[in-house]
Structures are given as structure tokens and as C-alpha cells.
Amino acid sequence: MGCDGGTIPKRHELVKGPKKVEKVDRNAELAAKWKYCALSQEKLRRPIIACDLGRLFNKDSVIEYLLDKTAERPNAEAVVHIRGIKDIKELNLTDNPEWKGERSNIKGDMYEDMNCGMFICPVVGLEMNGKHRFCYLQNCGCVFSDRALKEVKTEICHKCGEGFKAEDVVVLNGTKEEVGKLRVRMEEKRAKAKTKKSKKSKAAETVSTPSESKEDAQAPQVDLTAQQNGDESSQPAVAGPSGSSDSSKGTKSSTSSTSSIAKRNFQEMTEKSEVFKSLFTTHSSAKRTKDQTSNWVTHTPYHF
Structure with missing residues (x-):
């Protein structure tokens, strides 16, 4: 039962006290955020993307999530705010020349630096x-350290030369307070995008409705002018003092003339030449004689 051979137990061996809270290893926590995907928990590999909240993902895992959102995933709460490809940005990262990979120390006879990162800041050289x-720019996707952005203050990207604003800077793997600010900014950005879309749709509707009304109003006028230009000689000129009886007679004569033009045959027009009349199928030259017509139907009737 113990205490044999003159052993003397101590108090902590006999009395069980409260369990100590296990502390998470700082190196393991940093490696989980900066070396592994926040969704699939796989090692980060190019192409690497980031969301509006500054979380790092593998592009393949996020695309699989967007294609099938019904599948059960252990870390689905990390991508709930991602609605489509427009909500993510592919990062333009700078490789670390000192990074030799994880297979460099297979034998275990070399010193392995756990704090060595795969990427560095292209301006200062700090390891990620x-x-x-570290931060990234939403317009171009370039990644820099916060120290580089503070020391070299500019509105042009240090790597690609594209302009950016203070609103385009997003902190990667920030604290809870920073993530809360980024979430508020994301919601405001989406609200502005919705208002812009609604304004554009209303403007398109207002532009389309008056144009349609104008076309409807101009359509009958074009038809009347076309009919009037077809035969100017057939429309009698109305002359005389203006009055109710004259106006009514003029309108009746104009309507009768337009209807007669529509019903009148081109072959009956004496003022037209024979060349003009031969263009139509009602001309005598376009008609066939009995010798030219056939009384039977063949499989391939190539006849006239």
C-alpha cells in the first residue's frame, strides 16, 4: 500500500488539490494561426487567400466550401461571413530565403528554429x-509588416506600386478588438454596395421608361411620313380658309388617300416606269406560262 522501506510521503502526494489550468503553448498557438489554414487545418500552401477579417486560408478549401456549404466542417464558423469569391483576396507574399522546409531536418541532427516563417516583409525583412x-492591402493583395507601413508612410504600395487608402489595410490574425473593427468595416462596405446597386437599378428603370414612351410616340408618325412619301401625287392638296368643315373634309380626304395608297396596286400606277413595275411579282414578266409549269411532283423538283 506504499510507505514501505522507510519512505516518507509528502503532503502534495497524499492530499489532492485543485487542478491547474493548462496553458496553451505560445509557439503552438502562433503556428496554428500562421502556418495552418483556418478552415481545413492543413498547412498553408500557395495560393493563400485572406478574408475581410484577416484570417488565412488555402484557396482550395474555401472554394470547396463555397461549392458545397451544406457539408459539415469542424471550423465552419471561421468562413460564415464569406459569401463568394469577391469576399476573399489572394495574397502576394514574399518568400523567406532562410526557409528550408520541414523536410530539411529529417534525421534530427540539426537545430530547427520553430520561429522561422515561410514568408517575410519585403521592406523591413521581418519574418511572418x-x-x-502584419497587414495586407485589399486592392492588390501585397503583404507588409506594420512597422514598414509606419516607418515608410506612403499611399503607394511598396511592392507593386499601386495606390491604396487607409481603409484598404487589413490586419492579419489580429486581436479580438481588431477583428471587431474589421467586422464593422466589412458590414459598412456591404451596405454601401447594396445602396449603389439599388441606385443603379432605379436609374436604369427611369432611363428605359421614357425612351420606350418616346419610341411609341414616334412610331405612328414615321409610318405616316413613309406612306406620304410613297406617293406624293396621289394626295390632293387642301387649300382654302381654315374652318371646322374644311378641316373635317381635309382629314377625311387624307384618311381615304392613305387607305387607297395601301390598297392600290403598283401595276396600275401610270406615273411609274415599266422598269420599276418589273421589280414586283405582280408584273407580267414574273408570271409563268402553262408550258413552264409542271403538273407533277418529283422527289427533287428542280424545275421552273
Whole structure:
């Protein structure tokens, strides 16, 4: 039962006290954020993307989530705010020349630096391992350290030369307060996009409705002018003092003339030449004689 051979137990061996809270290893926590995908928990590999809240993902895992959102995933709460490809940005990262990969120390006879990161800041040279604050630009996707943006203050990207604003800077793997600010900014941005879309749709409707009304109003006028230009000689000129009886007679004569023009045959027009009349099928030259017509039907009737 113990205490044999003159052993003397101590108090902590006999009395069980409260359990100590297990602390998470700082290096393991940083590696989980900066070296693994926030959705699939796989190692980060190119192409690497980031959301509006500054979380790092593998592009393949996010696309699989967008294609099938009904599938059960352990870390689905990390991508609930992602609605489509427009809500993510592919990062333009700078490789670390000192990074040799994880297979370099297979034998275990070399010193392995756990704080060595795969990527670095192209301006200052700090490693992206979680000990330094990093940001990315939403317009171009370039990644820099916060120290580089503070020391070299400019509105042009240090890597690609594209302009950016203070609103385009997003902190990667920030604190809870920083994530809350980024979430508020994301919601405001989406609200502005909705208002712009509604304004554009209303403007398109207002532009389309008056144009349609104008076309409807101009359509009968064009038809009347076309009929009047077809035969000017057939429309009698109305002359005389203006009055109710004359106007009524003029309208009746105009309507009768337009209807007669529509019903009148071109072959009966004496003022037209024979060349003009031969253009129509009602001309005598376009008609066939009995010798030219056939009384039977063949499989391939190539006849006239």
C-alpha cells in the first residue's frame, strides 16, 4: 500500500488539490494561426487567400466550401461571413530565403528554429511568424509588416506600386478588438454596395421608361411620313380658309388617300416606269406560262 522501506510521503502526494489550468503553448498557438489554414487545418500552401477579417486560408478549401456549404466542417464558423469569391483576396507574399522546409531536418541532427516563417516583409525583412504584426492591402493583395507601413508612410504600395487608402489595410490574425473593427468595416462596405446597386437599378428603370414612351410616340408618325412619301401625287392638296368643315373634309380626304395608297396596286400606277413595275411579282414578266409549269411532283423538283 506504499510507505514501505522507510519512505516518507509528502503532503502534495497524499492530499489532492485543485487542478491547474493548462496553458496553451505560445509557439503552438502562433503556428496554428500562421502556418495552418483556418478552415481545413492543413498547412498553408500557395495560393493563400485572406478574408475581410484577416484570417488565412488555402484557396482550395474555401472554394470547396463555397461549392458545397451544406457539408459539415469542424471550423465552419471561421468562413460564415464569406459569401463568394469577391469576399476573399489572394495574397502576394514574399518568400523567406532562410526557409528550408520541414523536410530539411529529417534525421534530427540539426537545430530547427520553430520561429522561422515561410514568408517575410519585403521592406523591413521581418519574418511572418506571429511575433510581428502584419497587414495586407485589399486592392492588390501585397503583404507588409506594420512597422514598414509606419516607418515608410506612403499611399503607394511598396511592392507593386499601386495606390491604396487607409481603409484598404487589413490586419492579419489580429486581436479580438481588431477583428471587431474589421467586422464593422466589412458590414459598412456591404451596405454601401447594396445602396449603389439599388441606385443603379432605379436609374436604369427611369432611363428605359421614357425612351420606350418616346419610341411609341414616334412610331405612328414615321409610318405616316413613309406612306406620304410613297406617293406624293396621289394626295390632293387642301387649300382654302381654315374652318371646322374644311378641316373635317381635309382629314377625311387624307384618311381615304392613305387607305387607297395601301390598297392600290403598283401595276396600275401610270406615273411609274415599266422598269420599276418589273421589280414586283405582280408584273407580267414574273408570271409563268402553262408550258413552264409542271403538273407533277418529283422527289427533287428542280424545275421552273
